[in-house]
Amino acid sequence: MKKAIVVGSGIIGLSATYHLWRKGYQVVLIDRYHRPVGASIRNFGMIWPVGLTDGPMYERAMRTRSHWKTLSSEAGFWFRESGSLHIATTLAEAELLSQMTKAFGSERGYRLQSKREAERISPMVQTKDFVSAMYSPNEALIDSPMALDALSKFLEEQDAITFVRGAAVHEVRHPEVLTSKGTFAADQIWVATGMDFDAVRLQAPTDRPFVRVKLQMLRFQPSNQEFDMKVPLCGGTSLIHYASFQAFKEASNAVKEELKARDPRILQWGIHAMVSQNGRGQLVVGDTHEYDNSPDPFALEEQNALVLKYLKQFIKFPKMELQATWNGWYTKRTDGGTEWFEQIEPGVFYVNGIGGVGMTLGLGWLDELVENHA
Numbered sequence: 430m431k432k433a434i435v436v437g438s439g440i441i442g443l444s445a446t447y448h449l450w451r452k453g454y455q456v457v458l459i460d461r462y463h464r465p466v467g468a469s470i471r472n473f474g475m476i477w478p479v480g481l482t483d484g485p486m487y488e489r490a491m492r493t494r495s496h497w498k499t500l501s502s503e504a505g506f507w508f509r510e511s512g513s514l515h516i517a518t519t520l521a522e523a524e525l526l527s528q529m530t531k532a533f534g535s536e537r538g539y540r541l542q543s544k545r546e547a548e549r550i551s552p553m554v555q556t557k558d559f560v561s562a563m564y565s566p567n568e569a570l571i572d573s574p575m576a577l578d579a580l581s582k583f584l585e586e587q588d589a590i591t592f593v594r595g596a597a598v599h600e601v602r603h604p605e606v607l608t609s610k611g612t613f614a615a616d617q618i619w620v621a622t623g624m625d626f627d628a629v630r631l632q633a634p635t636d637r638p639f640v641r642v643k644l645q646m647l648r649f650q651p652s653n654q655e656f657d658m659k660v661p662l663c664g665g666t667s668l669i670h671y672a673s674f675q676a677f678k679e680a681s682n683a684v685k686e687e688l689k690a691r692d693p694r695i696l697q698w699g700i701h702a703m704v705s706q707n708g709r710g711q712l713v714v715g716d717t718h719e720y721d722n723s724p725d726p727f728a729l730e731e732q733n734a735l736v737l738k739y740l741k742q743f744i745k746f747p748k749m750e751l752q753a754t755w756n757g758w759y760t761k762r763t764d765g766g767t768e769w770f771e772q773i774e775p776g777v778f779y780v781n782g783i784g785g786v787g788m789t790l791g792l793g794w795l796d797e798l799v800e801n802h803a
């Protein structure tokens with residue numbers, strides 16, 4: 430049986446492990462922590478094909494969604510086929526939603542919704558400034574901390590998979606992986622260290638076009654434990670954030686100009702405001718984007734307040750209590766590329782730079798890579 434080592438147990442490392450195992454490899458997965466604590470548990474848990482450009486990226490997102498669905502029943506975690514609702518509060522936003530629906534509606538089931546229809550889709554729709562909305566049936570939700578725990582446990586239960594926890598990897602030179610807990614060896618080595626993209630010494634130069642991105646998030650517990658928002662909600666800031674909407678250049682730029690005029694801090698802090706509900710009924714709210722390789726560790730209350738203020742224009746929050754705030758970090762390419770795959774030396778592969786869509790694309794990306802290279 431061929432042997433593989435995977436470094437990093439976030440969603441990218443777990444995806445590599447899953448696909449290598451399915452291909453018949455014996456896999457050792459190494460992480461410096463004892464449980465997942467990185468970007469992969471700090472996110473919204475949104476599986477979000479609607480944000481991906483048409484063609485291979487959209488197909489990869491739909492394939493990832495299908496992997497999550499299969500794994501949710503195999504590993505036993507919460508997975509909701511929620512769809513998504515995009516709310517326009519200005520004519521420019523409505524125009525962009527209309528162009529998106531015209532282009533892809535019949536193929537993907539996108540529908541423009543009236544105020545009454547949108548209210549029926551989610552009890553959190555605020556109708557005061559409502560202009561129009563677009564519903565997409567294709568998005569899904571996982572509760573990331575629960576899903577990552579369950580997926581790790583499921584993989585660890587397989588005879589051919591071993592987890593080595595609490596071991597920091599400091600160097601990889603094929604066939605060896607040098608860690609704080611000793612040296613391991615394998616035919617193939619896959620390195621997926623997320624925001625710690627420069628932590629491991631590799632047999633290749635280190636100057637990749639990467640930047641760390643810091644995001645701020647909040648979580649609320651509704652007073653009514655039965656509260657169900659039914660579908661994740663987002664508005665104008667998504668229309669300038671996701672590549673799929675940016676593809677409608679003129680309309681997306683018009684939305685950007687409006688947002689800048691409304692409050693320049695929206696663009697300055699990279700505010701991309703969305704709300705989802707996790708499997709425990711909590712509302713997950715975010716986020717902001719700051720780009721810095723030595724990120725500021727402090728969460729700024731002013732940024733969280735602006736996210737909430739922005740959302741309240743089109744979202745009616747239920748009675749709820751703030752339960753947690755946190756930061757998350759991921760690696761993004763600075764040259765416009767969508768992800769980074771590199772063969773460092775024969776048998777050593779480096780996977781990183783997937784940015785803010787790792788939950789939406791990771792399982793589908795790694796299934797292509799493992800198919801082609803393992």
Ligand SMILES: Cc1cc2nc3c(=O)[nH]c(=O)nc-3n(C[C@H](O)[C@H](O)[C@H](O)COP(=O)(O)OP(=O)(O)OC[C@H]3O[C@@H](n4cnc5c(N)ncnc54)[C@H](O)[C@@H]3O)c2cc1C
Pocket residue numbers: 436437438439440441442459460461462465466467468469470471472473474475476477596597598599621622623624625628629644645646715716756757758759781783784785786787788789790
């Ligand atoms: C706030 C926030 C919201 C987001 N929302 C979404 C969303 O809704 N949908 C979506 O698709 N994506 C979302 N993303 C993006 C997504 O979370 C990331 O793309 C994805 O989690 C990246 O996974 P990863 O495996 O590369 O990194 P991580 O999950 O950070 O995993 C990296 C792992 O490598 C380990 N490691 C690092 N260095 C070493 C070393 N030297 N030795 C051993 N182990 C090491 C770390 O301990 C860690 O476990 C969001 C991200 C954030 C931060």
